[in-house]
Amino acid sequence: MPARILTDIEGTTTAIAFVHRTLFPFAERELDGFLRAHAAEPEVAAALREVPGDDKAAQLRAWMAADVKATPLKAIQGLIWRQGYAEGALRGHLWPDVAPALRAWHAAGVPLAVYSSGSEEAQRLLFRHSEAGNLEGLFAGFFDTRMGAKREAAAYARIAAAWGAAPADVLFLSDVAEELDAAREAGMATCQLVRPEDGTAASGRHPVARDFTEVPFAPAKG
Template identity: 50%
Template sequence: MTTTAILTDIEGTTTDIQFVHRVLFPYAYEKLPAYLREHAGEAAIESILEQAREELGDMEADLETLIGAFRHWIEQDRKVTPLKALQGLIWVEGYRKGDFKGHLYEDACEYLRRWHDSGIRLYVFSSGSVKAQQLLFGYSDFGDLTPLFSGYFDTNTGPKRDADSYRQIAASIGCPAEEILFLSDVVEELDAARDAGLGTCLLARDEQPEAAGHPVVQRFDEITV
């Protein structure tokens, strides 16, 4: 079956996961209190705060309580949608100020460009918000790569380990699931994608898994499309 679309994860796949944990998360953790206190009255932030209250199960939680909750979620690396949305807004400032650039493996950049130029449509599915995804690729080490991508998906679509999420993505992309190749460094995500009918490939840059159950490569130039 011909591959007409590639859906890629970010952390550990196109990007060193340490960039996220050593650069992005600490930056958001540090800037978050002041950012929320300054912007709490804005509509976009009010919506995020309401989502956070729902997540906490406390619709009366005040701003300082929510600041503590957001920072606790960062410490726990929780995949909480309002946190991801807030982090994306904070990272906007960091990227625009030049405090950091989006890390990308050189082989990932090269082959994303090659696949795009060959007519394969490229999409992203990450636990980070769509805004965070666009920022990372827009302010990458290799310049603005956002023109390469046809669409972005985050946890608003659904959990990354749930096959229904990939069924929804395939429907949104508008091509048969078997024509979509999903790239990730997490076996459980690949299992869910395979259950939805997608092709899969595991990126294992450092350690080779003992029983992945999927094609395994270390670099993008080893991926068979």
């Protein structure tokens, strides 16, 4: 039986609509002003160096429009969201079943981690400033696309190694069947979150849960 839980965010802990109707538009709306104010700062400058072309803002907007999972874009978005959360303009959405389950697993000694296409910074911000309070401390790790693409088995093998775990000891939760396929190929256990509110369709290839209360996971008895 798996002893650890690795979870996706969008469509799994958090409504897809929150990402696409709140976070993404906020980052796009604030992009120009943010770059004018912060482009010379080390974190921002480092991300911008990875953006091709002379017109960095235009390239970032093109990536946004195409929903490209480019690491420098995710880094810039994460920094914009950091400012938004700090100013109280944003709060991280979680489905009502998520926080109680995460707290219960953590209290039972289950190591928890996140793997999302959003940057590590964005992940931490969402859980730190969530509607259910600060949940950042429940997680032992936050993994993003620096580990690899979410539909490639190698990424999950890297995460397990970085976490000091055997893949078979990890249960991966996601709404996307192709991500679950990759995790299973790497040796992880899997569960597909099929939330009616997000219109997710069960793939038939993985165990299914409608919310975190149905996730097939029992902490090991001491």
